[in-house]
Amino acid sequence: xxxxxxxxxxxxxxxxxxxxxxADRLTEATGRHLAEAGREVEPTxxxxxxxxxxxxxxxxxxxxxPALRRALDAVGNADGLIAVSPVFAASYSGLFxxxxxxxxxxxxxxxxxxxxxxxxxxxHSLALEYALRPLFVYLHATVVPTGVFAAADDWGSGASAxxxxxxxxxxxxxxxxxxxLPAAARPAAPEERVVPFEQQxxxxxxx
Amino acid sequence: xxxxxxxxxDVTPDPxxxxxxxxxxxxxxxxxxxxxAEEVGLDVFATGExxxxxxxxxSPTTMLGWIAARTERLLLSTATTLITTNDxxxxxxDFAMLQHLAGGRVDLMMGRxxxxxVYPWFGQDIRQGIPLAIExxxxxxxxxxEGVVDWEGRFRTPLQGFTSTPRPLxxxxxxxxxxxxxxxxxxxxxxFYGDGFFANNIFWPKEHFQRLISLYxxxxxxxxxxxxxxAYVGLGGQVFMRKNSQDAVREFRPYFDNAxxxxxxPSLEEFTEQTPLTVGSPQEVIEKxxxxxxxxxxxxxxxxxxxxxxxxxxxxxxxxxxxxxxxxPVLREEFAxxxxxxxxxxxxHAARVAAAERAAGDDDRAASAAFGTRA
Numbered sequence: 001x002x003x004x005x006x007x008x009x010x011x012x013x014x015x016x017x018x019x020x021x022x023a024d025r026l027t028e029a030t031g032r033h034l035a036e037a038g039r040e041v042e043p044t045x046x047x048x049x050x051x052x053x054x055x056x057x058x059x060x061x062x063x064x065x066p067a068l069r070r071a072l073d074a075v076g077n078a079d080g081l082i083a084v085s086p087v088f089a090a091s092y093s094g095l096f097x098x099x100x101x102x103x104x105x106x107x108x109x110x111x112x113x114x115x116x117x118x119x120x121x122x123x124h125s126l127a128l129e130y131a132l133r134p135l136f137v138y139l140h141a142t143v144v145p146t147g148v149f150a151a152a153d154d155w156g157s158g159a160s161a162x163x164x165x166x167x168x169x170x171x172x173x174x175x176x177x178x179x180x181l182p183a184a185a186r187p188a189a190p191e192e193r194v195v196p197f198e199q200q201x202x203x204x205x206x207x
Numbered sequence: 208x209x210x211x212x213x214x215x216x217d218v219t220p221d222p223x224x225x226x227x228x229x230x231x232x233x234x235x236x237x238x239x240x241x242x243x244a245e246e247v248g249l250d251v252f253a254t255g256e257x258x259x260x261x262x263x264x265x266s267p268t269t270m271l272g273w274i275a276a277r278t279e280r281l282l283l284s285t286a287t288t289l290i291t292t293n294d295x296x297x298x299x300x301d302f303a304m305l306q307h308l309a310g311g312r313v314d315l316m317m318g319r320x321x322x323x324x325v326y327p328w329f330g331q332d333i334r335q336g337i338p339l340a341i342e343x344x345x346x347x348x349x350x351x352x353e354g355v356v357d358w359e360g361r362f363r364t365p366l367q368g369f370t371s372t373p374r375p376l377x378x379x380x381x382x383x384x385x386x387x388x389x390x391x392x393x394x395x396x397x398x399f400y401g402d403g404f405f406a407n408n409i410f411w412p413k414e415h416f417q418r419l420i421s422l423y424x425x426x427x428x429x430x431x432x433x434x435x436x437x438a439y440v441g442l443g444g445q446v447f448m449r450k451n452s453q454d455a456v457r458e459f460r461p462y463f464d465n466a467x468x469x470x471x472x473p474s475l476e477e478f479t480e481q482t483p484l485t486v487g488s489p490q491e492v493i494e495k496x497x498x499x500x501x502x503x504x505x506x507x508x509x510x511x512x513x514x515x516x517x518x519x520x521x522x523x524x525x526x527x528x529x530x531x532x533x534x535x536p537v538l539r540e541e542f543a544x545x546x547x548x549x550x551x552x553x554x555x556h557a558a559r560v561a562a563a564e565r566a567a568g569d570d571d572r573a574a575s576a577a578f579g580t581r582a
Contacts, residue, residue: 053473056472057472057473057477059472060469060470060471060472060473061410061468061469061472061473061478062410062411063410063411063412063415063481063482065473065477065481066412066481069412194391194392194394194395194422194426195392195395196395197341197395197396197398197399197430198399200337200338200341200392200395200396201341201342201345203338204338204341204342204345204360204361206359206360206361
């Protein structure tokens with residue numbers, strides 16, 4: 001049985017938080033789809049609220065405190081990512097963006113990422129498409145086609161014409177993420193190797 | 208082992224009074240601090256190089272020349288000399304001249320600089336930072352070692368039949384450190400040449416620098432300059448002391464909280480836990496500094512940052528008294544204990560001249576032996 005390092009980044013600020021609730025539903029559904037395929041998932045949840053001062057500190061000093069270092073490393077080493085933000089002022093929250101600003105811009109390359117967001121009304125739902133999706137496309141991630149937006153009303157609504165229920169959308173997105181997670185365990189990150197100096201010099205010789 | 212101080216040369220308001228020194232006051236404070244460093248028995252004074260306010264030291268060899276004329280023993284260095292945006296020909300000339308005037312008390316530390324606009328101001332492209340550091344240093348290295356240089360590279364006008372003057376004092380170029388905060392390429396460069404590697408570890412946790420320094424040591428041995436333990440490592444440090452630890456914390460806190468580099472970020476307590484910053488009694492400074500050897504191995508040079516963030520000159524001079532009287536003598540004694548015999552001390556011109564003479568002697572003997580077999 002293959003296990004997957006799935007990291008869940010959630011930027012909800014409340015306790016309890018609808019953003020965390022959505023993250024948990026997505027994690028559970030992804031695990032279910034993997035289990036059906038005989039695969040297992042090992043989710044690691046990163047609550048950005050707990051790292052808020054470390055994130056601000058890193059922005060100012062240029063280096064991460066130990067807990068933030070572990071969180072950034074976990075994202076870097078993950079096989080796949082679920083990223084969930086509340087919508088603030090028509091976009092992801094500043095805390096959510098600040099965390100991804102601090103991530104090495106190469107570590108998400110090629111990694112499957114499921115994007116999701118919460119908001120007061122469904123009128124914010126396109127924030128997924130004009131804010132979260134471009135952010136992860138910029139980072140060269142493979143973004144799952146279905147993004148999941150949960151407005152307050154979604155937690156108490158049934159299906160209506162042309163719209164799936166929230167659980168159905170969660171299920172579809174999770175199935176897509178599960179399908180994108182690599183079947184084989186990801187090879188360990190290569191040891192940081194330096195280019196031998198002769199090669200660095202040779203690259204500079206004029207033609 | 209060599210102990211000293213390095214200065215960024217920032218003009219920063221004193222947060223406790225709101226007063227900002229003039230550039231002239233700051234420049235004169237920097238050289239007063241350098242003279243004090245010699246007086247209290249430190250080995251090294253190093254100045255930064257900057258080309259934008261609020262920093263004053265744009266012309267390090269001018270400042271170091273002034274200091275050289277008024278000191279006897281103090282080693283004069285930089286932290287850092289911008290190898291990316293300075294013309295390597297001018298670095299070769301300026302520092303060779305300074306070395307003659309200072310009687311061999313000069314070395315220098317190469318750095319890339321961290322101020323984006325300096326590159327375009329000096330006609331360079333920041334995206335070429337590492338290639339500039341590599342090519343420019345390769346030329347500097349050659350100019351100090353070859354009398355007549357023909358050279359062509361990517362970033363500078365070619366040279367045909369060029370001789371950099373004055374030639375290095377005693378025919379031996381100044382020792383060079385390569386400073387880096389994050390680039391393994393620079394550790395590799397330092398190792399390739401058998402030069403020193405200075406890790407300015409004052410803002411970052413030690414694990415990061417352990418990786419860089421062990422890479423440098425391993426590659427130093429790979430290139431055949433000696434064993435990994437014999438590589439030349441320098442480290443930064445940052446301290447504020449009073450006899451009573453609580454007094455140090457109380458007095459330094461406003462400077463910490465408003466410091467240009469890390470102010471308004473983590474608390475003083477968090478920062479002291481995560482970085483080499485020590486705010487406390489001389490004994491605490493001694494204890495923290497001694498842990499550097501455990502983390503990075505026996506090393507050659509320890510530089511402290513003492514005069515930034517708007518600290519008044521009077522306070523800095525008091526700090527240097529404490530450093531010279533209570534900290535450095537103990538550190539010298541403790542670092543000497545258990546130091547393996549093969550680990551070199553800090554680099555000096557005299558030792559480098561002696562090594563060059565030994566090497567030349569070996570060559571002569573080898574040449575005689577070769578003739579002997581032919582005869």
